[in-house]
Amino acid sequence: MTQPIFEDRKDQIYVKGGAEPFEMACNRDSLAGAVSQRACVFCGSRVVLYPIADALHLVHGPIGCAAYTWDIRGAVSSGPELHRLSFSTDLRENDVVFGGEQKLYRALCELIDRHNPSGAFVYSTCIVGIIGDDMEAVCKRVSEEKGIPVIPVQSEGFKGNKREGYDAACKALMRLAGTAPTDDISPLSINLLGDFNLAGEIWVIRDYFKRMGVEVVANVTGDGRVADIRRSHGAALNVVQCSGATLPFAQLMEEEYGIPYIRVSYFGIEDMSQALYDVAKFFAEKDPEVMNRAKEVVSEEIKAIMPRIKELRKDLKGKKAAVYVGGAFKAFSLVKTFRHLGMQTAVVGSQTGTKEDYAELEAITDPGTIIVDDANPLELQAFIKEKDVDIFVGGVKERPIAHKLGVGFCDHNHERKECLEGFIGMVNFAEEVYRTAMSPVWRFVPRRAAQNKAVLESKNLDSACSLDAPEGCMKEGAL
Numbered sequence: 313m314t315q316p317i318f319e320d321r322k323d324q325i326y327v328k329g330g331a332e333p334f335e336m337a338c339n340r341d342s343l344a345g346a347v348s349q350r351a352c353v354f355c356g357s358r359v360v361l362y363p364i365a366d367a368l369h370l371v372h373g374p375i376g377c378a379a380y381t382w383d384i385r386g387a388v389s390s391g392p393e394l395h396r397l398s399f400s401t402d403l404r405e406n407d408v409v410f411g412g413e414q415k416l417y418r419a420l421c422e423l424i425d426r427h428n429p430s431g432a433f434v435y436s437t438c439i440v441g442i443i444g445d446d447m448e449a450v451c452k453r454v455s456e457e458k459g460i461p462v463i464p465v466q467s468e469g470f471k472g473n474k475r476e477g478y479d480a481a482c483k484a485l486m487r488l489a490g491t492a493p494t495d496d497i498s499p500l501s502i503n504l505l506g507d508f509n510l511a512g513e514i515w516v517i518r519d520y521f522k523r524m525g526v527e528v529v530a531n532v533t534g535d536g537r538v539a540d541i542r543r544s545h546g547a548a549l550n551v552v553q554c555s556g557a558t559l560p561f562a563q564l565m566e567e568e569y570g571i572p573y574i575r576v577s578y579f580g581i582e583d584m585s586q587a588l589y590d591v592a593k594f595f596a597e598k599d600p601e602v603m604n605r606a607k608e609v610v611s612e613e614i615k616a617i618m619p620r621i622k623e624l625r626k627d628l629k630g631k632k633a634a635v636y637v638g639g640a641f642k643a644f645s646l647v648k649t650f651r652h653l654g655m656q657t658a659v660v661g662s663q664t665g666t667k668e669d670y671a672e673l674e675a676i677t678d679p680g681t682i683i684v685d686d687a688n689p690l691e692l693q694a695f696i697k698e699k700d701v702d703i704f705v706g707g708v709k710e711r712p713i714a715h716k717l718g719v720g721f722c723d724h725n726h727e728r729k730e731c732l733e734g735f736i737g738m739v740n741f742a743e744e745v746y747r748t749a750m751s752p753v754w755r756f757v758p759r760r761a762a763q764n765k766a767v768l769e770s771k772n773l774d775s776a777c778s779l780d781a782p783e784g785c786m787k788e789g790a791l
């Protein structure tokens with residue numbers, strides 16, 4: 313690694329196969345001044361809860377906090393779409409001086425009367441933590457008056473990192489679970505945790521389980537419903553996707569209701585198949601046929617997608633990728649998926665990975681791979697340039713980094729509109745990587761144009777006709 317790194321960040325960055333032994337520092341507060349890619353506690357809790365489509369989501373704080381809306385991270389619903397509306401108590405100076413409880417009470421009553429939600433979540437923001445509004449008391453009063461669960465989410469932005477936001481959201485979910493009857497739930501039943509249905513993925517996954525004869529009780533939380541989560545304690549197993557967001561909910565459910573959980577990923581052929589097999593294995597005693605049904609699903613799906621994957625792989629072979637995502641579980645799957653496509657992951661990192669996560673990443677990556685925890689834009693930019701990758705996979709905050717560097721980008725998080733999970737998701741992902749990484753436009757970004765020109769000159773070729781572009785485009789800095 314040749315790029316300068318803040319002294320206090322050096323133990324959060326590692327090059328596989330380098331001189332340093334693998335000892336990754338992670339899961340700690342971001343370094344002040346380093347401008348982490350992470351969001352605040354409030355954003356973390358909102359990411360988890362707001363896909364619950366029939367709930368009212370009210371941000372108690374100044375209007376700026378509410379800017380993180382459905383438009384930034386869409387979660388699709390098969391029914392109600394109340395979650396797409398943003399509500400804020402819009403606290404002003406007067407409220408900060410005299411308290412915002414009355415305003416919160418009035419806002420809740422008005423919104424519940426107007427929208428008739430099945431439940432409400434009230435998010436605490438930094439200023440509410442400072443002025444000390446008693447959200448608990450207001451929510452309890454409104455809940456009694458309106459007859460629906462009204463749940464405070466203790467998500468003051470300053471009290472930690474995004475991971476604390478996940479914890480706050482999971483504690484809020486725990487107040488919903490266990491509040492409705494579970495009589496008619498099948499013995500082969502699961503809750504799906506950690507999928508937010510950004511592009512209809514949860515419908516694909518639910519279909520696989522349905523074909524296996526497994527009932528999904530609650531989606532936590534993509535395309536989620538308050539009533540389903542209230543009876544989620546009746547499921548036999550919690551299936552947790554990704555590592556960060558909803559794992560605390562699974563752990564609390566295990567403590568409180570004795571429901572075991574498994575961790576899975578639905579990205580890529582290997583991990584998707586493994587997820588179905590792991591669930592089948594769990595229920596094998598109750599239903600010896602469930603494993604055969606899982607195998608049938610896997611074999612049918614793989615048969616359908618492999619011809620196209622093989623075709624795309626021919627051209628993608630040897631290309632390089634950088635990956636920076638929220639949870640490390642997704643990073644594992646992406647490393648394996650790129651390998652399936654004949655590509656190498658040269659840079660990989662996450663916002664919230666744990667020591668175990670990074671040990672796993674170290675084990676599955678190739679020598680020379682840069683592994684990073686809680687990166688900032690300057691670091692990511694430096695790593696991408698150093699490794700000269702063909703595509704960067706990340707979320708909404710990583711997109712401008714790729715665009716500014718002239719590197720292909722694939723949104724694997726907030727804004728995507730195409731399902732990337734399941735077997736069909738593998739094809740969609742491969743197609744997107746192909747379209748992006750193989751685009752001829754990258755020849756003309758200044759960095760690549762200079763390289764191309766040097767190669768062509770060394771072969772005595774005319775750049776204009778060889779690259780089918782005006783000569784001016786081949787000059788460094790022309791674009």
Ligand code: SF4
Pocket residue numbers: 352353354355373376377436437438439467468469470
């Ligand atoms: S850090 Fe605080 S003020 Fe900023 S968005 Fe988060 S909750 Fe709001």
